[in-house]
Amino acid sequence: MNKPNGLSDDATALLTTAAWLGPDPLPPGLPTASAEAVAELAAQGMLIRHQDGRCTLSEEARRQVRATHGIRGRDEAILALGDFLGEPDSPSETAHCLAMLPHLTYWTEQTRPEDDFADGAVIVARTVVILLENDMGARAVPLAQRFVRTCEAHVGRDAPLTLTARSNLAAAHDQAGEPLRGARLLEKVVQARIEAQGAEHPSVWDGYTNLGGILLHAGEYERAEQIVKRIIEHSTATRGTGNRDTLMARNNLAVIWERAGRTAEAVALWEEILPRFEEALGAGDSDTLDIRAALYRARRSLEEEHGTEEEERQGSARDLKEIEHRAALRSADPEQHISQSALAAMIERATVLRDAGQHDEAQAAFTEAIDKGRGVLGDGHPLIVSARYRLMHIDQLRGRTDVALAAAQAALAEADRSLGRTHYETLVTAANVIVLLLEDQQDQAHEELLEDRLADIIEGLGFSDPLVRALAAHRASLALGQPDWRR
Numbered sequence: 001m002n003k004p005n006g007l008s009d010d011a012t013a014l015l016t017t018a019a020w021l022g023p024d025p026l027p028p029g030l031p032t033a034s035a036e037a038v039a040e041l042a043a044q045g046m047l048i049r050h051q052d053g054r055c056t057l058s059e060e061a062r063r064q065v066r067a068t069h070g071i072r073g074r075d076e077a078i079l080a081l082g083d084f085l086g087e088p089d090s091p092s093e094t095a096h097c098l099a100m101l102p103h104l105t106y107w108t109e110q111t112r113p114e115d116d117f118a119d120g121a122v123i124v125a126r127t128v129v130i131l132l133e134n135d136m137g138a139r140a141v142p143l144a145q146r147f148v149r150t151c152e153a154h155v156g157r158d159a160p161l162t163l164t165a166r167s168n169l170a171a172a173h174d175q176a177g178e179p180l181r182g183a184r185l186l187e188k189v190v191q192a193r194i195e196a197q198g199a200e201h202p203s204v205w206d207g208y209t210n211l212g213g214i215l216l217h218a219g220e221y222e223r224a225e226q227i228v229k230r231i232i233e234h235s236t237a238t239r240g241t242g243n244r245d246t247l248m249a250r251n252n253l254a255v256i257w258e259r260a261g262r263t264a265e266a267v268a269l270w271e272e273i274l275p276r277f278e279e280a281l282g283a284g285d286s287d288t289l290d291i292r293a294a295l296y297r298a299r300r301s302l303e304e305e306h307g308t309e310e311e312e313r314q315g316s317a318r319d320l321k322e323i324e325h326r327a328a329l330r331s332a333d334p335e336q337h338i339s340q341s342a343l344a345a346m347i348e349r350a351t352v353l354r355d356a357g358q359h360d361e362a363q364a365a366f367t368e369a370i371d372k373g374r375g376v377l378g379d380g381h382p383l384i385v386s387a388r389y390r391l392m393h394i395d396q397l398r399g400r401t402d403v404a405l406a407a408a409q410a411a412l413a414e415a416d417r418s419l420g421r422t423h424y425e426t427l428v429t430a431a432n433v434i435v436l437l438l439e440d441q442q443d444q445a446h447e448e449l450l451e452d453r454l455a456d457i458i459e460g461l462g463f464s465d466p467l468v469r470a471l472a473a474h475r476a477s478l479a480l481g482q483p484d485w486r487r
Contacts, residue, residue, distance in 0.1 A: 011040040016073030017080055018057040019065035022106030024417075025054035027099040031083045032076070075120060078107055082123040095378035097130045098418045105142060113149040121150050128168050134340070135382055137175020138420040144169040158196065160203075163189050171210065177422060177460065179218035186211050205234060212252060221260040228253045242280040244287065247273060251291055263298055270295035284329045286341050296322050320356065323349045340383065343373045347387045359394050366391035380418020385411050385425040389432050396436065405436040421453075427460040431467055450475055 007015065014037040018026060026033055038055055041047045046061040065073075081100045086093055104127055116124075124147050131140035148169055151162035166189050173182035190207040197203060208227055215224040228249055235246040250273050258266035274295055277288040300319070327349050330342040338346075350365035370387050377384055388411040395404035412433050415426035430453045437446035454475055461468050 007044070008037070008040060010034055010037040013073075013076070014038070015041060015046065015057070015061070015065055016069055017077045018073075019062045019069075020074050020077035020107055020110060021057070021081075021103040023056060023059060023062075024102040025050055025052075025056050027081075027084050027096070027103065028054060029084060030080055032080045074111060074115075075117060078104070078120040078123055081107070082119070085123065085126070088126065091376055094130060094134055094381065095374070095376055097127055098378035098380045101127070101131075101139060101418065105139075108143060108146045113146060113153045116150045116154065121147065121154075124150070125165070125168075128172070132168060132171050132175065134377070135175060136419060136423070137172040138177070138423055139418070140172040141169070141176050144172045158192055160196075163192055163196075163203075167207065167210065170214065174214045174217055179214050183211060183214045183218060183220075186214060205231060209249070209252075212256075216252075216256055216259060221256055225253065225256050225260075228256060242276065244281060247277055247280065248287060251287075251294070255294070258294075258298055263302055267295065267298045267302065270298065286330070286339070289326055289329055289341065289345075293326060320349070320352050323352055338372045338376060340377070343369055343377070343383050346372070347383060347390065350387070351390055354390065354394055359397065363391065363394050366394075378418065380414040382419060382423065382425045385415045385419065385429060388414075389425075389429045392432065392436075396439075401436060401439045405433070405440050408433045408436055422456055422460055424460060427453075427457050431457050431461070431471060434471060435467075447478060450478075 010032075014032050014034070017032050033055075038047060041057075042049055042055065046058060047055045048058055049055055081104050084100050085096050104124065108124065124143050128140050128144045128147060131137065131143070144165070148162065148165045151159065151165045155161050166185060170182040170186035170189065173179070173185065186207060190204060190211060193201060193204050193207060208231055212224045212227040212231065215221075215227065232246065232249045232253065235243060235249050239246055241247075250269065254266040254269040254273075257263075257269065270291060274288070274291050277285070277291050281288050323345065327342070327345040330339070330345050346365065346369040350362050350369060353359075353365055354362035366387050370384060370391070373381070373384050373387070379385075389408055392404045392407040392411070395401075395407065408429060412426070412429045415423065415429050419426045421427075421430075430449070434446060434450050434453065437443075437449060450471065454471060458468055458472060463469060463472070
């Protein structure tokens, strides 16, 4: 086969590989994208260079290459993405995952499950797991669906790997705001595992644990409670009272009670099990710290319900002290790179500082969290997006609306790209941009974004949210030609 336009072997390899990747800029450091190959293709007008130094294969070049050379580069494209992703559990795995995600999604849209091969399927499956671990289920759904179809085509509809793939798809639907759809799928997976492996197989009980969590998200508290109580009984009998799984099952019961409005009962259970977590797992264990945080927040919720203003001020001071103590315990983790839980604690601390009016300290704390987290998790990660719009509020409070708006718009662009329009953090960011556009007197842009995003915001955040109600009322007043929002 003749090389296109007399290109070198390296440039030809990059060209035929990039033709199967998406229209986003190529991930920086893509193994096939050597500086020489990029320069050669750019000289031929086949690559579009961006101001930030990244490159995109033009749509015309992508179309021509695939029309001329067929499937050449198809398999190499996904393998290049896998190489870019790096070794499993490497420090930058999540950041690399977000950078290559649009390209992997595009690749699956251009190919068929029947043509998948083992190494490529592993990359898709690994990406699904990374996304689920980072609460990005909406972006995981199409990839999880693809992996299910691949497993069905190559290993069988009821093979253990296929059942695992369906379980991950159920989790993705749950995180994407479709818990009932996820629950129905997972119930079928659990039943298939019982039939194939017996009711006492560990995978069956893992399935029950996941099902309890999905039912909790669906608001089916009674069913979730019944399942979790069965898990507690089984895990206690087979693993013992001090086992992590047993302890976490008891925590899950407290979570159900709190979500169902039984906060006092949840507090009592957390108070009982926290010492057992500390004894069995250690005070600095991530799960132990999560239990401690849940107990503290539930206690504060009860205090706020019945407390005075003075008690609330005292409680705010305790909040900061408690959060700083937990953040110190998390930062004592021997890992060189910051963990998600440690980053979340840093953002929580910065938020408390901001709400207490300590804006300089809060700004420094948010900036530190973003700087430490973005290299590991990527700019589009939910925690980074959250930190960015929380930081933006400081500029808003200081009257620097233009600065706040630019930061919020940048955060929204990253959220749209990595999380999708309906992720919680995307919705909150979009709502903030809508408000800031109005404050900045950009009325047309404000009305266009309000019209485009309001339905998603209402569905995702719920009409009980005060900002959602205000935006809906403002939209109604605009429709009547009587804007009611005060600048």
